[in-house]
Amino acid sequence: MREKLRQLVAQGRLPQACVLESGTAEERLALARELAKALVCRSGDQKPCGQCDACRKAESGNHPDILFVGPENGRKTLSVETVRTMRDGAFILPNESERKVYIIDPADSMQDYAQNALLKILEEPPSYAYFLLLCTSKASLLPTVLSRTAVFSLAPVVGADQSGEELAEAKDLSESLANALVSGSETKLLEAASVFEKNYEMLPLTLEQLGLLLRDALVLSAGGENIISGAETCARSLAQRFENPQLLSMVEAVEDISSALTLHANKNLTLSRLVSRLAAGAHKEN
Numbered sequence: 001m002r003e004k005l006r007q008l009v010a011q012g013r014l015p016q017a018c019v020l021e022s023g024t025a026e027e028r029l030a031l032a033r034e035l036a037k038a039l040v041c042r043s044g045d046q047k048p049c050g051q052c053d054a055c056r057k058a059e060s061g062n063h064p065d066i067l068f069v070g071p072e073n074g075r076k077t078l079s080v081e082t083v084r085t086m087r088d089g090a091f092i093l094p095n096e097s098e099r100k101v102y103i104i105d106p107a108d109s110m111q112d113y114a115q116n117a118l119l120k121i122l123e124e125p126p127s128y129a130y131f132l133l134l135c136t137s138k139a140s141l142l143p144t145v146l147s148r149t150a151v152f153s154l155a156p157v158v159g160a161d162q163s164g165e166e167l168a169e170a171k172d173l174s175e176s177l178a179n180a181l182v183s184g185s186e187t188k189l190l191e192a193a194s195v196f197e198k199n200y201e202m203l204p205l206t207l208e209q210l211g212l213l214l215r216d217a218l219v220l221s222a223g224g225e226n227i228i229s230g231a232e233t234c235a236r237s238l239a240q241r242f243e244n245p246q247l248l249s250m251v252e253a254v255e256d257i258s259s260a261l262t263l264h265a266n267k268n269l270t271l272s273r274l275v276s277r278l279a280a281g282a283h284k285e286n
Contacts, residue, residue, distance in 0.1 A: 004152075005031070005035055005152065006038065006047075009035065009038045009039060009047055010046070010047060014035070014039070014130070015150040015228050016130050016131065017125065017133070017148055017149040017150070018035075018149060018150050018151075019107070019133045019134075019135065019141065019146065019149045019150070019151040019152065020135075020152055020154065021134075021135050021136065021137055021138045021154070022136070022154045023154030025105075025106070025134075025136075029103075029105060029134065031154065032103045032105065032132045032134055033058070033103070034048065035132060036058060036063075036066045036101040036103060036130075037054075037058035037063075039097075039099045039130055040054045040055075040058055040063055040096075040098075041054055041055050041058075042054045042097075043055075054096065054097060063096070063097070064094075064096060065094040065095055065099065066103065067086070067089075067100070067101070068103050068105065069083075069086050069102055069103065069104045069105070070104070070105050070106065070109070071109055077110065077114070078106075078109045078110045078114055079114065080113050080117050082114075083110065083114045083117040083118050084117050086104075086121075087117065087120060090121055090126060090129045091126055094128055099129070099130060100126075101131075102129070102130070102131045102132065103132045104118075104132065104133045106134055107133035107140075107141065108135035108136055108137070108140035108141065110141075112142060115141065115144075118131075118145065119142075119145055119148065122145065122149065123148060123222060123224075124224075133145075133149065138151050138153075138255065139255070139259070143248045143251060146215075146251065147214075147215055147218040147219075147248060148215075148219070149215075150215065151211070166202070169202060170202055170205040170206045170209045171209050171229075171230065171231065173192075173195060173202060173206040174206050174209035174212075174231075175213070175231055175234045176192045176195075177189070177192045177193065177210055177278070178231075178237070178238055179192075179234065179237070181241075181242075181250070181278060181282050182237045182238060182241045184241075184282070186275070186279050189275055189279060193274055193275050194271075197267075197271065203261065203270075203271075204261050207258045207261075208258070211251065211255070212228055212229035213229045213234055213238060214238065214251045214254065215228070216228060216229045216231075216232070216235035216238075217236075217238035217239040217242070217247050218239075218244060218248070218251075219235075220235055220239040221243075221244060222244075242282065245284055246281055246282055246283075246284045247281075249281030249284045250278055250281035250282065252281070253274070253277035253280070254278075256273075256277065257270060257273060257274050257277065260273070
């Protein structure tokens with residue numbers, strides 16, 4: 001996971017809003033610090049270089065463009081006032097770096113109204129602002145927040161090592177599922193899902209890619225351009241075919257099935273639920 005995120009930073013493709021879930025609180029925070037350091041690093045080569053002034057400040061916790069947001073005054077919840085203050089501050093240009101990074105920890109301490117306040121900045125963030133939301137599980141965040149973030153889990157993906165060939169195959173399979181949804185034919189959806197009867201180990205990674213496609217479709221439908229799935233044509237087809245409530249319902253379906261996989265759910269039952277939940281989401285009334 002760390003290597004994947006490093007590559008995204010190096011390629012300038014790290015989404016501006018990321019959820020870091022699972023693992024321990026210490027592991028999530030360490031990864032967030034490393035990402036923040038990479039984002040503010042002034043080296044033109046490998047980031048973070050660990051040698052530049054920005055990296056040294058980030059390491060010591062004194063970089064003015066890396067900001068930590070959490071509950072205040074001993075509270076257990078992150079208040080809506082704190083979120084609004086962060087939201088307003090995000091529009092102030094960075095002090096030293098080209099980027100400003102907010103580490104929200106723990107993000108699952110936000111109640112719904114605080115998450116809704118956060119949603120406004122996630123929808124249209126300044127080009128230089130990045131938000132890292134740390135939580136035990138993405139299930140604690142609202143679907144509307146998740147739809148505008150990329151989720152990275154510190155827990156290993158079940159049944160896939162995410163090699164280059166496997167990732168390419170998962171992308172193809174996720175596009176097949178997405179195209180079946182766009183067609184409106186449950187028969188085509190069943191055919192697309194039947195591949196996993198003999199290739200079940202590809203399902204977790206495929207669902208991850210399908211989640212990215214659906215997330216991109218929501219971004220496009222809102223007029224955004226931050227595409228991270230690498231399949232813009234397919235994401236646009238989803239955005240044109242479905243309304244936001246339908247897309248959000250399908251996002252929830254993908255997340256629920258992904259969670260079931262971590263519990264080693266029955267294969268046939270899982271595939272049946274996948275098809276029925278996606279189909280139900282596609283036909284959800286607005």
